[in-house]
Amino acid sequence: MNAPTSGPKTLYDKIFDDHVVSRQEDGTCLLYIDRHLVHEVTSPQAFEGLRMAGRKVRAPSKTLAVVDHNVPTTDRSHGIDDPESATQVETLAENTREFGIEYYNERDIRQGIVHVIGPEQGFTLPGTTIVCGDSHTSTHGAFGALAHGIGTSEVEHVLATQTLIQKKSKNMRVTVDGTLPEGVGAKDVTLAIIGSIGTAGGTGYVIEYAGDVMRQLSMEGRMTVCNMSIEGGARAGMVAPDEKAFAYLKDRPRAPKGADWDKAVAYWETLRSDEGAYFDAEVRLDGANLPPIVSWGTSPEDVVSVEGLVPDPEAIEDAVRRDAKKRALAYMGLTAGTKISDIAIDRVFIGSCTNGRIEDMRQAAQIVAGHTVNANVKAMVVPGSGLVKAQAEAEGLDKIFLAAGFEWREPGCSMCLAMNADRLSPEERCASTSNRNFEGRQGFKGRTHLVSPAMAAAAAIAGRFVDVRTWPRG
Numbered sequence: 001m002n003a004p005t006s007g008p009k010t011l012y013d014k015i016f017d018d019h020v021v022s023r024q025e026d027g028t029c030l031l032y033i034d035r036h037l038v039h040e041v042t043s044p045q046a047f048e049g050l051r052m053a054g055r056k057v058r059a060p061s062k063t064l065a066v067v068d069h070n071v072p073t074t075d076r077s078h079g080i081d082d083p084e085s086a087t088q089v090e091t092l093a094e095n096t097r098e099f100g101i102e103y104y105n106e107r108d109i110r111q112g113i114v115h116v117i118g119p120e121q122g123f124t125l126p127g128t129t130i131v132c133g134d135s136h137t138s139t140h141g142a143f144g145a146l147a148h149g150i151g152t153s154e155v156e157h158v159l160a161t162q163t164l165i166q167k168k169s170k171n172m173r174v175t176v177d178g179t180l181p182e183g184v185g186a187k188d189v190t191l192a193i194i195g196s197i198g199t200a201g202g203t204g205y206v207i208e209y210a211g212d213v214m215r216q217l218s219m220e221g222r223m224t225v226c227n228m229s230i231e232g233g234a235r236a237g238m239v240a241p242d243e244k245a246f247a248y249l250k251d252r253p254r255a256p257k258g259a260d261w262d263k264a265v266a267y268w269e270t271l272r273s274d275e276g277a278y279f280d281a282e283v284r285l286d287g288a289n290l291p292p293i294v295s296w297g298t299s300p301e302d303v304v305s306v307e308g309l310v311p312d313p314e315a316i317e318d319a320v321r322r323d324a325k326k327r328a329l330a331y332m333g334l335t336a337g338t339k340i341s342d343i344a345i346d347r348v349f350i351g352s353c354t355n356g357r358i359e360d361m362r363q364a365a366q367i368v369a370g371h372t373v374n375a376n377v378k379a380m381v382v383p384g385s386g387l388v389k390a391q392a393e394a395e396g397l398d399k400i401f402l403a404a405g406f407e408w409r410e411p412g413c414s415m416c417l418a419m420n421a422d423r424l425s426p427e428e429r430c431a432s433t434s435n436r437n438f439e440g441r442q443g444f445k446g447r448t449h450l451v452s453p454a455m456a457a458a459a460a461i462a463g464r465f466v467d468v469r470t471w472p473r474g
């Protein structure tokens with residue numbers, strides 16, 4: 001299974017095999033890493049390790065650092081008030097200075113969530129291996145890169161050697177056929193996939209997303225889908241790069257230029273699964289019949305149509321599973337049989353590396369325009385990067401949000417996880433465009449419902465979940 005593949009190859013086989021430096025009998029490989037993204041949470045011990053061993057960073061130009069998890073999303077032009085955040089941020093600043101790595105600090109317009117800035121800068125390229133000490137590194141697979149999260153000791157290994165020890169995963173293809181209905185988007189696709197395969201469904205696999213829907217999706221949409229591959233248990237997710245990927249990357253600061261660009265595109269065009277390539281597992285989904293999706297529980301697989309009801313755990317045969325889902329309902333403060341559209345919400349969060357890009361801002365603004373945030377709801381929009389923020393402001397989207405009563409914040413991970421000042425209070429219920437709804441994820445005892453940007457925007461106005469396919473009628 002781990003020998004270099006002969007005969008037709010999948011996209012994953014091609015990129016993996018192209019990066020093998022050495023291979024052992026048992027299939028363990030040393031993989032060359034083309035791109036390493038670094039943030040403040042998983043890097044301090046790695047840099048400390050290098051320092052203790054007296055080692056340098058092997059390829060500083062292939063490493064890019066940014067601060068995102070801890071930064072406050074309120075004005076920080078005069079520094080960071082919270083001492084803990086300030087220390088985290090200062091540590092990354094010092095480490096990158098000492099080791100000669102490019103770093104986007106909290107005052108840099110290029111700063112943002114690590115998975116938003118990589119593609120934005122053209123640091124993320126097709127056919128590359130990309131790692132980061134962060135599980136949602138799978139996002140970059142939207143460009144036909146082999147991208148996945150690594151642990152802190154691996155961060156140190158990559159910093160020191162630009163290689164990673166890896167065994168090959170199996171190949172899974174998820175094909176999404178048809179054309180999505182108006183109002184249904186990439187977030188609904190990914191939630192539906194996880195709902196169908198389960199959070200362990202992708203364990204041991206790298207997923208290639210294919211089919212008409214994936215072709216039709218914008219790069220932002222493909223990133224949303226690849227981002228959540230990890231929530232389906234997969235090692236990585238990827239989409240074969242096409243004209244859309246090339247157009248997105250052209251003229252980005254770190255993308256190849258001139259003759260190098262032409263050479264790169266010629267190579268990138270070969271990055272697709274060969275006819276007859278073998279997939280260990282195949283999943284198909286009909287995009288044409290997909291409704292807007294809302295999560296009801298504490299796992300991203302706990303999903304249902306906006307037209308549906310909170311499910312009844314008593315109907316589950318397996319006792320362990322039944323108990324887990326009962327606990328989820330209790331945590332969420334929900335009763336089986338409640339209509340999803342009858343669930344009232346307190347907070348709305350539009351942002352994160354899943355849905356903090358310009359297209360997400362546009363989709364939300366389109367719903368919000370001319371409406372007012374419900375009196376019972378506190379809503380915020382947090383652009384995924386300084387450049388997304390600037391673009392949105394150039395288009396007047398900030399004005400739409402502010403006029404409706406949304407807060408318009410500085411870029412960062414924000415309320416996606418409770419590592420900064422943005423968090424839910426106990427029992428507050430949030431419609432969130434992020435990717436995880438685990439217990440306490442957005443704050444102690446906070447209740448998260450995962451939805452698309454359009455659904456989150458509509459929920460902010462209505463104060464409950466509404467079907468965006470019929471908006472503003474709901």
Ligand SMILES: CC(C)[C@H](C(=O)O)[C@@H](O)C(=O)O
Pocket residue numbers: 041042069133134135136149417
């Ligand atoms: C803090 C970081 C290690 C973590 C991750 O790896 O995903 C975070 O980004 C998350 O989304 O939970």
Ligand code: SF4
Pocket residue numbers: 068069113114134136352353354412413416417434435
């Ligand atoms: S936005 Fe959320 S999921 Fe993405 S990197 Fe930040 S904390 Fe992790």
